[in-house]
Amino acid sequence: MTRQATIARLGCCISVKTTILLRRTILLRAYSFREDQGQAILPSIRNRWAAYLENVGFLYSNVNKFIRITITSMLFLVTLLSSGTYAQRGEFRERGGESNRNWIQETGLQPVFPAGYRCPKITSAFAATTDGRGNRRDPAIHGGKHGGVDIGFDVGHPLIAVAGGQVVAEGPESGDGAQMEGIFLWLRHAPEDTGLPFWTFSKYQHLKERPMLKIGDRVRSGQVVALGGDTGTYSRKFGGGSLPHLHMSTFISEYEDYEVKGQNRNLVRARDSLHVDMMILFIPGITLDKARSNPQQDGIDKRLPVAASNWEGRLNDPAARLAWPVACKTAEQ
Numbered sequence: 001m002t003r004q005a006t007i008a009r010l011g012c013c014i015s016v017k018t019t020i021l022l023r024r025t026i027l028l029r030a031y032s033f034r035e036d037q038g039q040a041i042l043p044s045i046r047n048r049w050a051a052y053l054e055n056v057g058f059l060y061s062n063v064n065k066f067i068r069i070t071i072t073s074m075l076f077l078v079t080l081l082s083s084g085t086y087a088q089r090g091e092f093r094e095r096g097g098e099s100n101r102n103w104i105q106e107t108g109l110q111p112v113f114p115a116g117y118r119c120p121k122i123t124s125a126f127a128a129t130t131d132g133r134g135n136r137r138d139p140a141i142h143g144g145k146h147g148g149v150d151i152g153f154d155v156g157h158p159l160i161a162v163a164g165g166q167v168v169a170e171g172p173e174s175g176d177g178a179q180m181e182g183i184f185l186w187l188r189h190a191p192e193d194t195g196l197p198f199w200t201f202s203k204y205q206h207l208k209e210r211p212m213l214k215i216g217d218r219v220r221s222g223q224v225v226a227l228g229g230d231t232g233t234y235s236r237k238f239g240g241g242s243l244p245h246l247h248m249s250t251f252i253s254e255y256e257d258y259e260v261k262g263q264n265r266n267l268v269r270a271r272d273s274l275h276v277d278m279m280i281l282f283i284p285g286i287t288l289d290k291a292r293s294n295p296q297q298d299g300i301d302k303r304l305p306v307a308a309s310n311w312e313g314r315l316n317d318p319a320a321r322l323a324w325p326v327a328c329k330t331a332e333q
């Protein structure tokens, strides 16, 4: 049962209980009022009428009060149920969790960097149950498994386009990025950009500041797209203090169409997308079916050569369509 349905049921139950209680109270009070009046006054027809009218008046004012209380509580319930934040949060967590639960599995895939390049490494792998500091992950999110790849560095480290593509979202629209997501950027990569037989959606999180790029801008593989930072990492989730790193989430889909959702327009939802380890993009001959049927990537060589960009966004191999998403230092830097 969804959380909304539970609330609706609870709301109904409370309303019914309140109605019964109020009716009892009103009847009881009206009854005792009549008794008091009955003892206090002579049972003449005139007095009986007076008592009756007073009772009606008493009941009337109470019924009025009752109606007001009911309407107020119903309005409150309706507001609660229709409030976007509440409904959306429940819906997204459930949908993401349900459809992605099976795919968030450790792959053991490791990058092999070009000779002479010193690249920031993975500090928390896809599906890891601990974060970059070794703290246990929140079990409420993807069952405590990491929904992306973390790469650690110092604030201001250049972030690199993992492939050519287009900016499809960046934000948050309001605020300074203090929410858990931090400042973020979403790229969409076409099959022609990556050389892979599916569409790829990459989310870069915890940026230092809003990127210079705007929605719709094109990027090339290896280009510097933003600066890494620690926005959104101050929460308890990261064990206090900040933790500068890139959190990179990767979704692959047969389809190019997507919707931008979420409170901060931070969720790009591609149709029927698969939530995967970013590292699978570097597997030679990877397909959507292979990623789906073997999420752990068993039986393949897990050490994958990756191309790397330097701090100026220059690739070691200018023809490479896929690149390590964080800038690397070369011998001369």
Ligand SMILES: [Zn+2]
Binding pocket: 124, 146, 148, 149, 150, 246, 247, 248
């Ligand atoms: Zn992460």
